[in-house]
Amino acid sequence: MRKGGIDMDVNLVLAALAEPTRLGAIRIVWDGGEHCVCELMERLQATQSRMSRHMGVLKAAGLVTDRRDAQWVRYRRNPDLPEELAAIVDAAVAAVDGRPRKAAA
């Protein structure tokens, strides 16, 4: 029961986050601003097709939206992402991003 419900979304989100480059993209995009693929490529050291596909996965999971702007496509955090799902992303971002303690120590 409820095969196409919330469970699916949670799994989609978790699977989307469970890849280093995608999580990196989410970290960048999670500032609320818009970022083109070219920027993400460069900052994450990924090739064009690779980055494009990864963003496709994030979009399919509902985590980001895209907007065409001239020759660029601007990605940004999906503002309509349900709270409970956003909470997962927030926690993941906070975990990797929130504290260099272990390394800094």
Added chain:
Amino acid sequence: MRKGGIDMDVNLVLAALAEPTRLGAIRIVWDGGEHCVCELMERLQATQSRMSRHMGVLKAAGLVTDRRDAQWVRYRRNPDLPEELAAIVDAAVAAVDGRPRKAAA
């Protein structure tokens, strides 16, 4: 840099959670109590070897600990799981578990 640091752990955790049966096991185990494989098998409709391996993945990710008790192996939530990682699990569990709204409506 920091290849074996927090990043790795976060990815391990996310990958571990990104599988329905494993997430189901986490939900059960997240009550703090101990649960044998046989119980998890039955409640999650999984075969023995399948469940055993899934628990192995969760253990490798640091999410659970196991304890031998007679012929059983009791799994439970790892109490030493770092806060930031526990927060990810909490968010995931809450997302799937916390509200039957869509289905109940």
Added chain:
DNA sequence: CAAAAAAATGCGCTCAAGCGCATATGCGCA
């Protein structure tokens, strides 16, 4: 219209995740 920049996509490859089946291992009990 031609050319160039940015992004998406078709194609084929590789590799690992997940599975079932069978077997091994650990443990209690007769």
Added chain:
DNA sequence: TGCGCATATGCGCTTGAGCGCATTTTTTTG
């Protein structure tokens, strides 16, 4: 010691994720 229950693991298979490469699509500018 031998049997039975609970769990782990070796093995081989299938499937899908992720990748690079080349090509196409979209849009701007000369």
